[in-house]
Structures are given as C-alpha cells and as structure tokens.
Amino acid sequence: MLSKKYxxxxxxxxxxxxxxxxxxxxxxxxxxxxxFDFSLGNPSVPAPGAYDExxxxxxxxxxxxxxxxxxxxxxxxxxxxxxxxxxxRRFGMNYDPDDLFMTCGAAGALAxxxxxxxxxxxxxxxxxxxxxxxxxxxxxxDRRLDVVPAREEDFQIHFDALEEIMRPGVQAVLINTPNxxxxxxxxxxxxxxxxxxxxxxxxEYGHELWLISDEPYREILFDGIRQAYPARFYPRTLxxxxxxxxxxxxGDRIGYLAVNPACGESRAAARMAAQISRGLGHDSAAAxxxxxxxxxxxxxxxxxxxxxxMNLLYxxxxxxxxxIVRPGGTFYMFPRSLEPDAGEFCRKAMKYDLVLVxxxxxxxxxxxxxxxxxxxxxxxxxxxxxxxxxxxxx
Amino acid sequence: MLSKKYxxxxxxxxxxxxxxxxxxxxxxxxxxxxxFDFSLGNPSVPAPGAYDExxxxxxxxxxxxxxxxxxxxxxxxxxxxxxxxxxxRRFGMNYDPDDLFMTCGAAGALAxxxxxxxxxxxxxxxxxxxxxxxxxxxxxxDRRLDVVPAREEDFQIHFDALEEIMRPGVQAVLINTPNxxxxxxxxxxxxxxxxxxxxxxxxEYGHELWLISDEPYREILFDGIRQAYPARFYPRTLxxxxxxxxxxxxGDRIGYLAVNPACGESRAAARMAAQISRGLGHDSAAAxxxxxxxxxxxxxxxxxxxxxxMNLLYxxxxxxxxxIVRPGGTFYMFPRSLEPDAGEFCRKAMKYDLVLVxxxxxxxxxxxxxxxxxxxxxxxxxxxxxxxxxxxxx
Numbered sequence: 001m002l003s004k005k006y007x008x009x010x011x012x013x014x015x016x017x018x019x020x021x022x023x024x025x026x027x028x029x030x031x032x033x034x035x036f037d038f039s040l041g042n043p044s045v046p047a048p049g050a051y052d053e054x055x056x057x058x059x060x061x062x063x064x065x066x067x068x069x070x071x072x073x074x075x076x077x078x079x080x081x082x083x084x085x086x087x088x089r090r091f092g093m094n095y096d097p098d099d100l101f102m103t104c105g106a107a108g109a110l111a112x113x114x115x116x117x118x119x120x121x122x123x124x125x126x127x128x129x130x131x132x133x134x135x136x137x138x139x140x141x142d143r144r145l146d147v148v149p150a151r152e153e154d155f156q157i158h159f160d161a162l163e164e165i166m167r168p169g170v171q172a173v174l175i176n177t178p179n180x181x182x183x184x185x186x187x188x189x190x191x192x193x194x195x196x197x198x199x200x201x202x203x204e205y206g207h208e209l210w211l212i213s214d215e216p217y218r219e220i221l222f223d224g225i226r227q228a229y230p231a232r233f234y235p236r237t238l239x240x241x242x243x244x245x246x247x248x249x250x251g252d253r254i255g256y257l258a259v260n261p262a263c264g265e266s267r268a269a270a271r272m273a274a275q276i277s278r279g280l281g282h283d284s285a286a287a288x289x290x291x292x293x294x295x296x297x298x299x300x301x302x303x304x305x306x307x308x309x310m311n312l313l314y315x316x317x318x319x320x321x322x323x324i325v326r327p328g329g330t331f332y333m334f335p336r337s338l339e340p341d342a343g344e345f346c347r348k349a350m351k352y353d354l355v356l357v358x359x360x361x362x363x364x365x366x367x368x369x370x371x372x373x374x375x376x377x378x379x380x381x382x383x384x385x386x387x388x389x390x391x392x393x394x
Numbered sequence: 395m396l397s398k399k400y401x402x403x404x405x406x407x408x409x410x411x412x413x414x415x416x417x418x419x420x421x422x423x424x425x426x427x428x429x430f431d432f433s434l435g436n437p438s439v440p441a442p443g444a445y446d447e448x449x450x451x452x453x454x455x456x457x458x459x460x461x462x463x464x465x466x467x468x469x470x471x472x473x474x475x476x477x478x479x480x481x482x483r484r485f486g487m488n489y490d491p492d493d494l495f496m497t498c499g500a501a502g503a504l505a506x507x508x509x510x511x512x513x514x515x516x517x518x519x520x521x522x523x524x525x526x527x528x529x530x531x532x533x534x535x536d537r538r539l540d541v542v543p544a545r546e547e548d549f550q551i552h553f554d555a556l557e558e559i560m561r562p563g564v565q566a567v568l569i570n571t572p573n574x575x576x577x578x579x580x581x582x583x584x585x586x587x588x589x590x591x592x593x594x595x596x597x598e599y600g601h602e603l604w605l606i607s608d609e610p611y612r613e614i615l616f617d618g619i620r621q622a623y624p625a626r627f628y629p630r631t632l633x634x635x636x637x638x639x640x641x642x643x644x645g646d647r648i649g650y651l652a653v654n655p656a657c658g659e660s661r662a663a664a665r666m667a668a669q670i671s672r673g674l675g676h677d678s679a680a681a682x683x684x685x686x687x688x689x690x691x692x693x694x695x696x697x698x699x700x701x702x703x704m705n706l707l708y709x710x711x712x713x714x715x716x717x718i719v720r721p722g723g724t725f726y727m728f729p730r731s732l733e734p735d736a737g738e739f740c741r742k743a744m745k746y747d748l749v750l751v752x753x754x755x756x757x758x759x760x761x762x763x764x765x766x767x768x769x770x771x772x773x774x775x776x777x778x779x780x781x782x783x784x785x786x787x788x
Contacts, residue, residue: 001565001602002659003510006666017467046458056450064440068643073411104498104647104676111675116397133672140673171395208395249462251681253498265396272400278527279534281505282498286680287645 009136015361016040016132019346023355030353036382037355038370041180041332043248045301045373051247054292071284073274075102075256079294083256086297091229095258099266101273104253104285106216107137109240110174111280112257112273114141116238117210118171124212125166126174127157128363129181129334131214134174146170147363155184155325155334157194166201172210173198178217178227181362181369182334183310183327185221188228195234208236216242216255219300221329222307235262238269243293245331248301254285254293306331309372309379316383320390331373334359338394340366352389354382403530409755410434410526413740417749424747430776431749432764435574435726437642439695439767445641448686465678467668469496469650473688477650480691485623489652493660495667498647498679500610501531503634504568505674506651506667508535510632511604512565518606519560520568521551522757523575523728525608528568540564541757549578549719549728551588560595566604567592572611572621575756575763576728577704577721579615582622589628602630610636610649613694615723616701629656632663637687639725642695648679648687700725703766703773710777714784725767728753732788734760746783748776 016039023037058067074080080097087093103109118124120142126134128150138145148165151158175194177186186194198209213230218241221227231237242255257273259266277284284290310327317335318324324335337345342358346368349356359367372379410433417431452461468474474491481487497503512518514536520528522544532539542559545552569588571580580588592603607624612635615621625631636649651667653660671678678684704721711729712718718729731739736752740762743750753761766773 001511002663002666003513003670005513006510006669007662009669010662010665042459042464044459047462052453056453059446059450064446064642065436065438068441068645070436070644104679107672108675111673116400117395119397119399136669136672137675140670248458250464251462251678253678253680268401268404269396271404272396275400275403275530276397276534278501278530279505280674280676281502281531282674282676284645284647285498286647286683289680289682 016357019355019357022350026353033378033381035353035355036378036385038372038374039355039357041371041373043245043250043301043331043373044375045248045303045305047248048296048299048301050299051249051292051296054295055288058288058291067288069287071102071287071290074098074100074270075284076287076290076294079290080256082294083297087258091232093229093231094261096261096267099259099261099270101257101270102285102290103255103257104282105244105250105255106214106240106242107133108253108282108285109242109255109257110137110212110214111141111282112276113212113238113240114138114143114172115276116269116272117212118143122171123167123169124172124174125170126176127162129155129179129359129367130363131176131180132361150364152364153325155179155182156186156190159193159197162197168205168207170209171207172212174212174214175230176214177230178220178327178329180217180330181332181357181359182325183330183332184325185225185227185328186230191228191230191233198234211237212240213237214240216245217330219246220303220306220331222310222327225328227329231258231260235260235264237263243297246300247293247296249293252286252289252293254289305376306373308376309374312376312379312383313370313372316386320386331371333370333372334362334367335370337366337368338390342366342368348393349389352385354385354389410751413749413751416744420747427772427775429747429749430772430779432766432768433749433751435765435767437639437644437695437725437767438769439642439697439699441642442690442693442695444693445643445686445690448689449682452682452685461682463681465496465681465684468492468494468664469678470681470684470688473684474650476688477691481652485626487623487625488655490655490661493653493655493664495651495664496679496684497649497651498676499638499644499649500608500634500636501527502647502676502679503636503649503651504531504606504608505535505676506670507606507632507634508532508537508566509670510663510666511606512537516565517561517563518566518568519564520570523549523573523753523761524757525570525574526755538563544758546758547719549573549576550580550584553587553591556591562599562601564603565601566606568606568608569624570608571624572614572721572723574611574724575726575751575753576719577724577726578719579619579621579722580624582627585622585624585627592628605631606634607631608634610639611724613640614697614700614725616704616721619722621723625652625654629654629658631657637691640694641687641690643687646680646683646687648683699770700767702770703768706770706773706777707764707766710780714780725765727764727766728756728761729764731760731762732784736760736762742787743783746779748779748783
C-alpha cells in the first residue's frame with residue numbers, strides 16, 4: 001500500500017512552493033519582469049567560468065572510466081584532498097581527506113549527520129529563525145526537532161531560552177550561520193559561548209553532544225564581515241557544506257560532511273557516513289561534479305550583486321519604517337512585518353506583486369523573508385511597489 | 395554519541411570490497427595486467443560520445459541558471475518527458491512525465507521505492523541469487539528482507555519456494571532482471587506467472603502488493619534475447635532504473651523511479667517519492683546529468699565486449715567442467731563452484747590471481763560470481779590461469 005505517512009504530506013505542500021506557484025501564474029499574466037518574486041532562495045549569479053571549463057576539460061582529457069566511473073566510498077579521493085587542504089589553510093583546521101564524506105549538497109550532508117550522532121527518538125535542537133526544511137529532515141528520520149526561540153534584536157543565540165529548553169534527550173545541536181532566513185552571522189563570541197554551553201551540558205548529562213553546523217552560505221558575507229569557522233570552537237562538530245551557493249550550482253548537488261578530527265574518531269565517523277549512505281540510497285554525488293567543485297573550492301561566484309541588492313532593500317525598507325536586523329551575509333533578510341500576522345501581511349503584499357515568505361515556518365511569528373538573489377534592476381523596480389504597498393496598506 | 399548501529403557495520407565490510415583490496419595490493423606487486431580481478435561490477439566500456447558532447451554543449455549554449463539551477467521536485471521536466479516518451483515507445487507503456495521521479499542511480503530509486511510502499515517492520519521479499527546490497531537497502535530502512543531460494547537450473551523464479559515463504563507481512567516483492575549475479579533474464583512467462591501469483595495473494599491477504607523492479611541491466615542482453623518489461627505484467631510496479639550501465643556512467647549517479655500508471659495513483663506516488671526525498675537528503679540527481687542522460691536515453695554504450703567476454707569464459711569454463719547457467723545479459727555469470735564451500739574455492743582461486751566473489755552474500759551457497767566487465771585481452775590472458783587453477787586444485 002502507498003505509505004500513509006508520505007501521502008499525508010502531499011496535502012500540505014510548502015508555503016514557499018505555493019507562493020512560487022502564485023508568482024509563476026502572475027508572471028504569465030503580467031510578465032515575469034513585473035512580478036517581484038522574493039520567495040525562492042535560488043542563486044541567480046552565474047557559476048565561475050573556471051567551473052564549466054573544468055568540467056569540459058575533464059571530459060576531454062581523461063579516459064571515460066576516470067571521469068564517469070564510481071567514486072570511492074567516501075567520494076573522490078582527489079576531491080577530498082583538495083577540499084581538506086583548502087579548509088585547513090583557510091580555517092586553521094587539520095582535516096585529513098578521510099575525515100570528509102562527499103554528499104549531494106548540504107541536504108545530503110545533514111541527512112547523514114543526523115543519523116550519525118542521534119538515534120530514533122532523540123532530539124535535535126536548533127534555533128529560530130531556521131530553514132523550514134530542518135523539520136522534515138529531522139522528523140522523517142524519526143528524530144524530534146526542538147526549537148529555541150529567536151533573539152530578535154540580532155538573531156544571535158538566545159542563551160537564556162537555550163538553557164531553558166535544553167534537556168538530556170537532546171543529542172545534537174544544529175546551527176546555520178550565515179543564517180537562512182535572517183542573514184545573521186554568528187560571531188566568534190556566540191560560537192565560543194555555545195561551545196562552552198555544550199561542554200558544560202556534556203558533563204552535566206554524562207553523554208556526548210554533537211554540533212551539526214550547516215554552512216552553505218559560508219562565503220556570502222557583506223560589509224567585510226568574517227565568518228568564524230564553527231568547528232574551531234567545538235571538537236565534536238560535523239560541518240555540512242554545499243557548493244550550491246558558493247559556486248552558484250544548486251542543481252549540481254555537490255557538498256560534503258567534514259568531521260572535526262579533534263573529536264578523536266573522525267575517520268570512523270566518515271566511514272560510518274558511507275554506511276548510512278547505503279540505507280539512504282544516496283551513494284555519493286556525481287563524480288565529475290565532485291572533481292570540478294573541488295578544483296574550484298577556493299573560488300566563488302561574484303556575490304557583489306547580492307550585497308548591492310541587500311543595501312538597496314535595507315535602505316529603502318528601513319526608510320519605510322521596517323525594523324530589520326542588517327544581514328551580515330546570505331541573500332536573505334528577515335524584517336519584522338508591519339502587522340503581527342505575517343501571513344496576512346504577505347497576502348497584502350501580493351496585491352503589489354511582491355512575493356514574500358511569512359515567517360511562521362521559520363519558527364518566528366511576525367516577520368517575513370526576502371530572498372534577493374535576483375537581478376539588481378528588478379530589485380530597483382520593486383522599490384516603487386514597496387512604497388505603494390506600505391503607504392496604501394499601513 | 396556516534397551511532398552504535400552504524401559503528402557496528404564498520405567491522406564487517408563487504409566481501410567484494412575485501413577482494414578488491416586484495417586485487418589492488420596484488421596489482422602493486424605483479425602489475426594490474428596480471429591480476430584477473432573479476433570482483434567488481436564497474437562498467438569498463440566508454441560512455442557513448444554523444445553523452446559527453448551533450449554535457450559540453452549544454453554548458454556552452456545555455457544560461458548558467460538553466461544548466462546549474464535547481465531541478466523541479468520530481469526532477470528536470472524535459473528529462474522526464476524524454477524518458478517517458480522512450481519507455482512508452484519501447485515498451486508500450488503509457489507513462490506521463492509526472493509518473494517519473496529522477497534519482498541518484500538505481501540505489502536512490504530503490505531507497506524511495508521501499509519507503510513508498512512498505513512501512514517499518516514490513517517485509518520485502520526477493521529472490522536468490524540477489525544483489526547483496528538489497529540487505530542493507532531494506533534493513534537500514536527498518537524493513538525485513540525475505541529471500542526465496544534459487545531455482546538453480548535456470549535462475550528463473552522458484553515458485554514452489556515462493557508459495558512456501560510468502561506471508562501477509564510481505565508488502566513488496568523485489569526482482570532484478572537481467573539479474574546480478576546470475577545474468578538470468580526473466581522470461582515473459584516468469585513475469586506473467588509472478589503477476590498472477592501477486593494478484594492471487596492480494597485477494598487472499600486483502601491488501602495491495604507492490605512489485606519493485608530493479609532494472610539497471612535492462613539493455614545489456616546477449617544472443618538476441620529480449621527482456622520483457624516487468625511493468626507490462628503487473629499494475630502496481632515501481633520500475634527502478636539507472637543509466638550507470640546502459641550509458642556506462644556509474645559515477646554520474648543518474649536514474650529514475652517510474653510508477654506504472656495502471657496502478658491508478660502513479661502521480662500521487664511520484665509526488666510522495668519527492669516527499670520521501672526530503673527525509674533522505676537525496677533531493678534529486680545532478681540536473682546537468684539528468685538532461686544529458688535523458689537526451690541519450692535511446693542510446694547505449696557498446697556492449698559487444700561484454701558478450702564477447704561472456705562467450706570466452708562460458709566456453710572455457712564449461713569445457714573445464716563448470717556447471718553454468720548461460721547468462722542472457724548483464725556482465726556477470728554465476729557458475730557452481732568446484733567444491734561446496736564457495737569461500738574456500740575463491741580463496742584457492744586467488745593463488746592463481748583470479749579474483750572471484752563467493753556466492754554466500756548473494757543468498758546461494760556453492761557458487762561464485764564473475765564480473766567480466768573488463769578488456770577482452772585480459773579475459774583471454776585469464777584463461778590459462780583458469781586452466782592451471784582447475785587442473786592443480788581439483
């Protein structure tokens with residue numbers, strides 16, 4: 001019989017997908033250029049030219065079996081060597097290539113990380129606002145997702161709320177910095193304080209706690225802000241990465257899980273991830289893409305358009321009276337909505353062809369997400385719609 | 395804490411990987427050309443030139459977002475249209491593109507299929523000899539794998555044994571034709587008889603039964619044999635496919651799950667597969683590869699080398715006294731070993747630098763698998779080793 005559990009999920013659909021469907025329907029009526037679709041976090045800038053060139057040159061220069069053959073269990077060895085070397089150089093880490101497991105994007109890395117350090121019934125704790133997909137990632141693995149309320153003044157960690165919610169059933173803590181949807185960048189101080197908290201709770205509970213760090217926006221940073229590397233602060237860290245945003249290749253599904261060698265059993269953990277893969281049917285990412293991405297792992301797409309868009313929107317919206325935590329990175333911002341019901345606010349915005357995502361699925365009421373990974377010209381054209389929207393409705 | 399379940403799997407390792415490690419070590423001693431490694435099912439023929447050309451031309455001619463952007467939830471629409479049209483034309487099916495869900499190879503398709511039609515605790519029934527990975531695929535999803543003993547005279551289905559083992563806890567039946575490891579091709583008669591059996595058991599049990607058909611070797615056929623399309627015989631069929639073997643691109647991880655529209659709810663089932671994906675962290679295959687594979691879905695690599703190798707080995711080994719079911723396809727054969735203990739037999743073969751896989755992990759005693767996806771010259775050079783092996787040891 002078709003599974004009841006997954007059938008029940010069909011009715012629901014994601015709010016983001018619904019909004020996107022509205023935006024597409026409206027685009028057919030008035031032209032896509034007139035719909036200000038800020039709903040989807042789909043990178044808009046081109047991949048670095050070197051990435052496409054590398055794929056083309058691998059196809060040309062290598063025998064088919066080398067290019068199209070199976071990867072090793074942990075993923076292509078050469079790719080893991082290059083990525084480990086880059087992480088070691090950039091973040092002062094000490095990864096061995098065998099501490100890395102190549103995955104289909106960050107989603108793949110998280111699926112493995114969750115199963116690696118928690119058992120069914122355990123809790124994974126995360127912080128609002130959070131990527132809505134964390135809920136299915138965790139609950140479909142038969143774990144429970146606990147959410148710590150947001151610290152709304154800066155979207156760093158609300159440590160008092162964390163202290164209150166933390167309990168022995170929590171086995172892993174999931175962070176995402178730079179953060180989707182807020183654009184907040186956790187400071188070194190936040191990461192240090194979190195590490196101290198986890199070490200203290202490990203002693204108190206008498207069991208290990210693991211930090212799962214979801215880092216697909218690691219390189220998209222504004223205003224010269226730097227992102228401290230979470231694993232530097234805590235030994236039992238699983239860093240989950242995707243090249244989807246850094247190289248602007250989300251369809252290529254390339255990422256990795258990197259186990260901090262300071263945990264003392266990183267190689268076993270990486271090999272366990274490969275075992276987990278047998279059950280998930282995941283079995284590594286496309287070998288050709290692994291190699292091309294690794295060869296470009298010190299490059300990024302040109303993110304200046306995201307920063308330009310952020311500045312345009314931040315300046316206009318604050319002038320219109322919005323309260324916004326200024327993003328330190330990503331291509332999102334998360335202003336407070338102008339009425340408490342974020343859904344109602346976003347519905348009204350649609351009348352002005354502004355497609356925004358209400359905050360509820362991010363675990364915070366009364367906010368909305370703007371994904372400004374779009375051309376700057378469109379952001380500029382949207383400013384008039386923002387002004388009309390706010391002046392007419394509020 | 396690192397998962398006990400997956401840590402326990404580390405000790406075991408697969409027999410095939412162990413053998414492969416032996417072969418690699420021996421290759422360093424005496425040269426790879428002198429080690430007759432028949433252990434790994436890693437396609438050796440080149441991909442069709444059109445496949446590489448298509449990747450290169452997509453990279454050149456399309457805007458980055460079209461090539462490297464996210465796929466739709468079910469996978470790239472254009473790819474699904476082309477594949478559905480090909481299946482409809484070749485096998486008289488009636489697939490809608492929305493009956494298909496693109497996956498990372500057949501492993502990905504099976505992971506979704508299992509979760510789509512069974513619940514934790516249910517049984518999936520398969521037939522010996524079977525691909526050893528079926529055991530982790532099923533048991534890591536918290537399902538149970540029941541195995542019907544082999545019909546050793548031709549490796550078709552042993553229906554008396556099936557009747558005996560079948561029970562109401564079975565919710566899905568998993569077949570693999572052409573078969574790894576035997577090379578057997580299920581006849582139309584076998585498939586018809588299986589369908590009748592399933593329909594009868596559905597009435598008897600009062601619940602649906604699903605057929606999961608694993609078909610990565612679908613196009614590798616010898617002696618002009620044709621493979622009947624399993625879904626033609628049974629409405630509730632999930633066809634799991636991979637381009638790994640047909641296009642000789644196993645590292646590219648492209649496959650699909652096709653739900654037979656005759657089941658009456660194929661579109662819902664495909665959409666449920668996309669929901670399952672959220673929990674598995676699978677999230678579709680590389681978009682570029684989906685498109686290139688779909689554009690080449692009526693092509694195959696040149697399989698004549700596999701047929702040539704099969705004939706060489708079949709003739710020599712039968713002359714040496716081996717009892718072998720002549721393969722109808724794949725790049726495997728599965729002779730009876732010359733002593734009852736297949737492990738001991740394969741250990742002795744190693745002395746002659748013949749690397750073979752004992753049959754126990756395939757669910758059958760007293761046989762061994764030869765994977766002859768290698769150059770014909772090497773197969774020819776191996777014949778002397780076979781002769782020395784048999785004459786000295788038996």
